[in-house]
Amino acid sequence: MITMPARKPRRTAAATRRTPLLLDRADQKRQLADNTYDVLVIGGGVTGAYAVLDAVSRGLSAALVEKDDFASGTSSKSSKMVHGGLRYIEQGNINLVRHSLLERHRFRKNAPHLVHRLPFLFPILEKEGVLDARLAKGFEGLLWTYDLVGGWRIGKLHQRLTVPEVLAQAPTLRAEHLKGGLVYFDARTDDARLVLTILRTAAALGATVLNGAKAESLLMEGGKVAGARVSADGDTLDIRARAVVNATGVWSDELDAKADDGHSPRVRPAKGVHIVVPWDKVRINCTVTVPIPGRARRATCTRWGNRVVLGTTDEDYQGSADDVHCTREEMNFLLEGANTAFEGKLTPDDVVGSIGGLRPLVGSKEGATLDMSRDHHITIGRTNMVTVTGGKLTTSRHMGELIIDKVMKVLGRTAKSRTTHLPLLGGAGYDAEAVAASGGIAAHLGERYGTEARFVGDLIQDDPSLAEPIVAGLAYTKAEVVYAARAELARSVDDVLSRRTRARLFGRDASADAAEAVGAILGRELNLTEAEVERSVAEYLAAVRHEKSVLLEGTAA
Numbered sequence: 072m073i074t075m076p077a078r079k080p081r082r083t084a085a086a087t088r089r090t091p092l093l094l095d096r097a098d099q100k101r102q103l104a105d106n107t108y109d110v111l112v113i114g115g116g117v118t119g120a121y122a123v124l125d126a127v128s129r130g131l132s133a134a135l136v137e138k139d140d141f142a143s144g145t146s147s148k149s150s151k152m153v154h155g156g157l158r159y160i161e162q163g164n165i166n167l168v169r170h171s172l173l174e175r176h177r178f179r180k181n182a183p184h185l186v187h188r189l190p191f192l193f194p195i196l197e198k199e200g201v202l203d204a205r206l207a208k209g210f211e212g213l214l215w216t217y218d219l220v221g222g223w224r225i226g227k228l229h230q231r232l233t234v235p236e237v238l239a240q241a242p243t244l245r246a247e248h249l250k251g252g253l254v255y256f257d258a259r260t261d262d263a264r265l266v267l268t269i270l271r272t273a274a275a276l277g278a279t280v281l282n283g284a285k286a287e288s289l290l291m292e293g294g295k296v297a298g299a300r301v302s303a304d305g306d307t308l309d310i311r312a313r314a315v316v317n318a319t320g321v322w323s324d325e326l327d328a329k330a331d332d333g334h335s336p337r338v339r340p341a342k343g344v345h346i347v348v349p350w351d352k353v354r355i356n357c358t359v360t361v362p363i364p365g366r367a368r369r370a371t372c373t374r375w376g377n378r379v380v381l382g383t384t385d386e387d388y389q390g391s392a393d394d395v396h397c398t399r400e401e402m403n404f405l406l407e408g409a410n411t412a413f414e415g416k417l418t419p420d421d422v423v424g425s426i427g428g429l430r431p432l433v434g435s436k437e438g439a440t441l442d443m444s445r446d447h448h449i450t451i452g453r454t455n456m457v458t459v460t461g462g463k464l465t466t467s468r469h470m471g472e473l474i475i476d477k478v479m480k481v482l483g484r485t486a487k488s489r490t491t492h493l494p495l496l497g498g499a500g501y502d503a504e505a506v507a508a509s510g511g512i513a514a515h516l517g518e519r520y521g522t523e524a525r526f527v528g529d530l531i532q533d534d535p536s537l538a539e540p541i542v543a544g545l546a547y548t549k550a551e552v553v554y555a556a557r558a559e560l561a562r563s564v565d566d567v568l569s570r571r572t573r574a575r576l577f578g579r580d581a582s583a584d585a586a587e588a589v590g591a592i593l594g595r596e597l598n599l600t601e602a603e604v605e606r607s608v609a610e611y612l613a614a615v616r617h618e619k620s621v622l623l624e625g626t627a628a
Contacts, residue, residue: 091526102279104308108132111312113286116146119318120269121471127278129486138285142266148428154257171465172221182495184521189259190357197248229255241355243413263570272496296456314481317458320431321392330456340429344397345382347424353379361412370408381405397425399625424576433461497521515546542585547572556596564611583615
């Protein structure tokens, strides 16, 4: 039996579960159809997730619907960094940095199994680097500011490294122009896993949540929004609510237009892309920031187990928000940046996965998205719909709090937010050192489920075959697929391989090879017909082919 070490938990309804929280799709649909809610949140990304958690933790009856899968938009395709943002200091937005670092600290307290400390290394080079020796002194002043306004809460201050110390962390860095380095500390998370955990915490407190539920129209009473008509699994549900929140991110203008014919578009999407390569091709032990030749920007290279994620954000985007991928050109400039900084030669054949996502910035259509503010905007429209745009993953808890403050105005009620110190499921009592020391499958499950890993372990105890890996070369087990179907509202092969696990990102081709096995498990667990399983597998394989065609051939076939 797999057991997880734990300290005495903080006492909350979500933190003290003795049995797994099982979410049944049919039951969630019945609740949505039968109840009238205080608040309905439309949009299942991190902002909507924290809004519904904040609402239900205040005592409101709350529901959330998502047209595709939880975190399937921006919130599974972010940089995966929980950080204050050094760039915002450069832009003069100290208040955003201070607040983001406070929220980073809260995330690490409330979800220690999901938000992990991560060192960021800036090599100092004689030339052709992000930093040269002349700029290093000024940049170190920037790091002191970062530490003083809240970076210190992570338990380490920035450090200046010698050349040998830099090469100990990044042995394949080109050393001919290396003069040393600066390292500071931030955090990272599996963004999709974090969103799912926030939503499951809300469900544990009584919220109703459903994916694959598209808001086709809004219900109106007396000129005010009173709910939404939702399509789910071929059914139409009228969900009644006293207040409605639009948390649909880059799609928010579309929903706002349904509430108000006179709505003017406000969102300007900014595209970010990431590619994944095997760790042994780069061999870094932290995040290394490298320049992109010919561009006034930098990329990050982050170790993630036996993979390295290379990425950058903030290119203006004009295409479809429903079909966003890393392109061949974008892959090539990331590879060029890595090959300039590191020894060896990365090629497109080394890329085992990729993502492209959009950030919903708000502001002028002029100028570079890189320079636009990351501040959030929360408004109450003339039909009383509360709309949130902008913001960032790190401040999502506070955004959820502010959203529900607005909802309270619509409802004419008062109640204080409780999420500041509210542990997410699996976080209360989690002991990171003990989990890491346990090694093997226990450590793998602990870092994904926290103290709730015992429920996945119970499945393996009952059927040892479920301990087998589901995707070649990755640690994800068959038990996790079963758990995704029973407890995490996974409906499809894509839900499992793209978000309940991150197999598509970390091993795209291997995940395609596993699609039939995943489909078979989902078929048994969800009582799907043979035709439904075949369709789910086929849709996943087609999506992978499309992703690869955009990435490797530069086409959208």
